[in-house]
Amino acid sequence: MSEELRSRAKKWPKGNHYEDFVLGHVYHHHWGRTLNDGDNSLFSTLTLSFNPLYFNADYARAHGHGGVVLNPMLVFLTVFGLSVEDLSEAGGLFLGVDDLKFHRTVYPGETLSARSTVLEKRESASRPEGGIVSWHTEGYNSRGELVIDFRRTNLVTKRNAQP
Numbered sequence: 001m002s003e004e005l006r007s008r009a010k011k012w013p014k015g016n017h018y019e020d021f022v023l024g025h026v027y028h029h030h031w032g033r034t035l036n037d038g039d040n041s042l043f044s045t046l047t048l049s050f051n052p053l054y055f056n057a058d059y060a061r062a063h064g065h066g067g068v069v070l071n072p073m074l075v076f077l078t079v080f081g082l083s084v085e086d087l088s089e090a091g092g093l094f095l096g097v098d099d100l101k102f103h104r105t106v107y108p109g110e111t112l113s114a115r116s117t118v119l120e121k122r123e124s125a126s127r128p129e130g131g132i133v134s135w136h137t138e139g140y141n142s143r144g145e146l147v148i149d150f151r152r153t154n155l156v157t158k159r160n161a162q163p
Contacts, residue, residue, distance in 0.1 A: 015089030017159040018121070018131035025118045027086040027135075032113040033078050035070055040108055043074040070106040072148075079139030079148055082114040092130050093155040100150040104141065111142045119151065129161035 044054040052059040053069045060068050080097075088094070106112070116135040123131050133156045139148040 013090075014085075015091070016086060016156075017090050018133065018156045019159050021118045021121050021133050021156070023118050023121065027083070027116045027118075029082040029086055029114045029116065031082065032111050033082060034111040035074065035078060035106070035108060037068065037108045040068065040070050040074060044071045047071075047073065049073065065105065066107065068108060070108060070110070072102050072106075075102070075106050075112065075139065075148055076100065076150070078112055079114045079137060080150075080152070082112070082139075083116050083135070083137050083152070087116060087133075087135055087152070088154045088156065091157045095132065095153040095155060098151045098153070100148070102148050104145055104147045106141060106147050112139050112147070113142075114139045116152075124155060127155060130155045130157050132156070 041055055044050070049071050051071075053063065053065065054071045055068060057067045060066075114137060116137040118133065119136050120134040121131055132153060134151055134153040136151055137149065138146055141147050
C-alpha cells in the first residue's frame with residue numbers, strides 16, 4: 001500500500017462502547033441470514049456433528065421431521081453472530097452465554113433474524129478501561145416465531161480507554 005494512500009485512510013469506528021448501552025434498550029440487528037443445506041452440511045462436518053438429523057432426510061422424516069434439520073449450534077452461532085456488530089464489535093472480552101434455550105426446530109431455507117435487549121451494565125472492578133454488559137438475545141424465523149434465546153455477557157471497552 002502506498003504511503004499516499006495510507007496517509008488519506010481514516011479509521012472507521014465500529015460497534016458501541018460501554019457508555020452507549022442503556023438499560024432496556026432493544027437492538028434490532030440488521031440483515032438476517034438464510035441458512036441453507038450447504039451451510040448445514042459444512043458446519044456439521046467441520047464440527048464433527050454426525051447426528052443423522054443434520055444430513056439424512058430419510059432419517060429425519062422417520063423421526064417426525066419434514067426433512068433435514070439445521071444443526072442447533074449453527075442456529076445459535078448465526079443468531080449470536082447477527083448481534084456482534086451492535087453489541088461487541090468495538091472490542092472487549094467475551095464473558096459467556098447463560099440460559100440458552102432452543103424453542104423450535106429450524107430447517108434449511110429458513111431466514112433468521114435477531115434482537116437484543118440490554119439487561120445489565122456495571123463498571124469493571126479489575127479493568128477500568130471497560131465495563132460489563134449483559135444482553136438478552138432472541139432469534140426468530142421468517143414467520144416471527146421465537147426459535148432461540150440466551151443471555152450474553154461481555155467486557156465492553158469504554159470510549160476513551162487507553163490500551
